[in-house]
Amino acid sequence: MFLGRVxxxxxxxxxxPEASGLKLLLVRPYCLADLAGAGGSTQPNDDLVVCADRxxxxxxxxxxxxxxxxxxxxxxxxxxxxxxxxxxxDAAVVAVVDRVEIDSV
Amino acid sequence: MIRGKIxxxxxxxxxxxxxxxxxxxxxxxxxxxxxxxxRVVVAIDTLDLRSGDDVTVAFGSGARNVLRxxxxxxxxxxxxxxxxxxxxxx
Numbered sequence: 001m002f003l004g005r006v007x008x009x010x011x012x013x014x015x016x017p018e019a020s021g022l023k024l025l026l027v028r029p030y031c032l033a034d035l036a037g038a039g040g041s042t043q044p045n046d047d048l049v050v051c052a053d054r055x056x057x058x059x060x061x062x063x064x065x066x067x068x069x070x071x072x073x074x075x076x077x078x079x080x081x082x083x084x085x086x087x088x089x090d091a092a093v094v095a096v097v098d099r100v101e102i103d104s105v
Numbered sequence: 106m107i108r109g110k111i112x113x114x115x116x117x118x119x120x121x122x123x124x125x126x127x128x129x130x131x132x133x134x135x136x137x138x139x140x141x142x143x144r145v146v147v148a149i150d151t152l153d154l155r156s157g158d159d160v161t162v163a164f165g166s167g168a169r170n171v172l173r174x175x176x177x178x179x180x181x182x183x184x185x186x187x188x189x190x191x192x193x194x195x
Contacts, residue, residue: 001147001185003115003131032133032143035112055119064117064129064147068165070184074121079180094124094182095117102113102131103156 001070002049003097004029006061010050018088022075023053025093027065035102053093062097070094106167106188107146109134111158115147123182130154130187132162139194148185159191 004027011024026048051065052075066074069085071092076085109132116129127149134144148162151171163171168186169178 001129003145003147030145032112032141032145035131035145055121064115064120066182066184068184069179070123070169070182073180074123074182077122081177081180084179095115095120095129097115097117098119099116100113100131101115104110104112 001064001066001094002029003035003100004049004063004065006057006059006063007048008059016088018086022087022089025051025053025057025063027051027063027093029065035100049091051091051093052087052089055093055096057093057096062100063093064095064097065091066094067091106161106163107132107134108159108161108191108194109146110141111150111154111156111160111187112145113156121182123180127183128153132160132187135159146185148187149183150187152187152190154187154190159194160187161189161191162186163188 008026072085074092074094113131130150133141169181171186
């Protein structure tokens, strides 16, 4: 998982049927310098990640994003035992963040 | 897996059901010289560790095996988990 800020959204009309109805957000991951303040000596990460969202997050929200199977399970919800989620995504918002506490860097 | 240091914690009341009751920590990844690379990941912590602790973080099915070992863990919403507290490295 990573912590990031929602910076926008994307939409499409041509897609697989399993992807219809999905809301997709653009999320910019926080790097250490973002969290540690100006004292950070690390490179910013400007790569944006496209994430499916079912928690109604919007631009400006800080979110947690999960990758891979965890993302598909998060979007599919409860599934019968042994059945794999069929949603064609690999990143999803799993929490809208209320509070971040940085103790030591 | 990666190695890193716990730098803090995050909370979110609005989350998917699979994250109920999970402690989520921020881990700054470290390189071979034990210096931060700049990458920060969020991992589920089942060992109740503190900020400043050196840890290893497992991803993917390895992370699910931390929470519930075995084949019947594909219902878990977990792609990163603290696998171990590091006591020494050379």
